[in-house]
Each structure stands twice: as C-alpha cells, then as structure tokens.
Amino acid sequence: MTLDIKICGLKSDEAVAAALESGASHIGFIFFEKSPRHISIEEAARLREAARGKALAVAVTVDADDATLDAIVSGMKPDILQLHGHETADRIRELKSRHGLPVIKALSIREASDLDLIKTYLGVADRFLLDAKPPAGADLPGGNGVAFDWTILTSLDANVDYMLSGGVNAGNIASALRLARPSGVDVSSGVENAPGEKDPEKIRAFFRAVRAITNEGAA
Numbered sequence: 001m002t003l004d005i006k007i008c009g010l011k012s013d014e015a016v017a018a019a020l021e022s023g024a025s026h027i028g029f030i031f032f033e034k035s036p037r038h039i040s041i042e043e044a045a046r047l048r049e050a051a052r053g054k055a056l057a058v059a060v061t062v063d064a065d066d067a068t069l070d071a072i073v074s075g076m077k078p079d080i081l082q083l084h085g086h087e088t089a090d091r092i093r094e095l096k097s098r099h100g101l102p103v104i105k106a107l108s109i110r111e112a113s114d115l116d117l118i119k120t121y122l123g124v125a126d127r128f129l130l131d132a133k134p135p136a137g138a139d140l141p142g143g144n145g146v147a148f149d150w151t152i153l154t155s156l157d158a159n160v161d162y163m164l165s166g167g168v169n170a171g172n173i174a175s176a177l178r179l180a181r182p183s184g185v186d187v188s189s190g191v192e193n194a195p196g197e198k199d200p201e202k203i204r205a206f207f208r209a210v211r212a213i214t215n216e217g218a219a
C-alpha cells in the first residue's frame with residue numbers, strides 16, 4: 001500500500017528538509033494571516049525550491065479572493081491549491097480554469113452526514129481533504145490538532161479520493177489507517193512542539209509510524 005504523506009504548515013528550512021528526507025509526497029504552506037503557520041509568498045517561494053522534483057508544493061488558502069490567489073500562484077508557483085474555506089463548486093471550476101492547477105477541497109467533518117458534501121464537489125475537486133470541524137470559538141478552520149470519529153469513514157465510497165487530516169500524529173496514525181482507507185494523510189499540529197513550530201524529530205517519527213503500518217502487509 002502506498003500512501004501520500006503531506007506535511008503542512010512548514011516555515012523553516014529544517015522542517016522542510018526533515019519532510020523531504022523522510023519522503024513526504026506533499027509539503028503545504030499556509031496563507032492565512034490568523035494562523036501561527038502563516039507564511040509570506042516570498043518565503044514559501046524560497047522554501048518550495050528545495051522540494052522541486054521531490055515533493056509537490058501545496059498552497060493552502062481560505063476563501064481567498066482573485067488578487068490574493070494570483071499573487072500566490074505567480075509568486076510561489078505551487079503545484080496544487082488546497083481550498084480550506086467555503087469555496088463553492090463553481091468557484092473551484094473558475095479557479096481551475098484561471099490557474100490550471102489541481103485543487104484539493106478540504107471539507108470539515110464531524111458526523112457521517114457531513115460526508116454528503118462530497119457529492120457537491122465530485123468531478124470538480126481533484127481530491128478531498130477530510131479534516132475535523134474546528135472546535136467552538138477556534139480562530140482557524142484547520143490546523144487545530146483535533147480529530148473526528150474515523151469510524152464514519154468505513155461507509156465512504158471506495159472511489160472517493162481523499163487525504164485524512166485533523167489531529168493525526170505518530171501515536172494515532174496506526175488506528176486511523178486500520179479504520180480508514182485514505183490515499184494520503186495530512187499532518188500539521190501532530191509534528192509540532194507548539195503551534196507553528198515544527199519539530200524535525202516528530203516529522204521523522206511520524207514517517208516511521210506510517211511505515212510501520214504500511215509495511216505490515218509486505219512482511
């Protein structure tokens with residue numbers, strides 16, 4: 001079983017290096033000013049250069065307007081856009097034609113009925129990222145380190161291509177992957193010492209934990 005691994009909210013050379021050396025398929029940069037992981041376009045452009053040919057660079061935005069997205073796309077040249085707000089299917093069609101980039105649509109999940117939203121975006125979004133709904137009063141739509149009940153994913157149509165996100169870490173990824181069959185996992189808080197402060201050793205430990213479970217079948 002191969003599994004994409006996205007390390008999100010990167011801000012330092014050390015964290016990018018740990019993600020790439022460990023074999024990250026995707027590295028994510030957050031463009032959302034309220035986030036402790038927010039990064040400037042210039043800095044993201046510099047960091048993403050290290051990943052060229054190694055991992056795909058993902059620009060994460062939240063209900064961003066055209067001017068903001070134009071600046072991100074021309075400045076940082078991401079491989080993928082991750083839309084983490086309330087973007088409609090029409091807005092995604094518009095952005096895909098404007099920028100010619102694949103789109104990951106993040107959806108906030110708490111209960112099984114929240115998965116119904118997937119239908120709205122099927123054939124429009126290239127991939128889904130299923131994240132936990134933010135806790136009451138949270139400032140951030142993602143990156144809260146909160147997990148949802150993964151057992152609800154057992155009923156999900158096997159053709160839905162999604163990354164599992166929200167509160168994932170080295171300690172719980174094995175149970176997540178025993179319950180769900182995502183094509184990728186996305187982690188941010190779970191590899192940090194404090195909000196926005198990635199820990200290279202936690203990044204490496206996360207990959208070891210994923211490999212322990214994905215290699216089980218190969219032994």
Ligand SMILES: O=C(O)c1ccccc1N[C@@H]1O[C@H](COP(=O)(O)O)[C@@H](O)[C@H]1O
Nearest residue numbers: 008035142143144145146166167188189
């Ligand atoms: O991480 C953030 O600060 C953030 C801000 C705005 C939108 C999305 C954000 N993060 C995304 O949420 C997932 C899950 O995070 P966590 O592992 O639960 O902390 C993260 O990987 C980003 O894709």
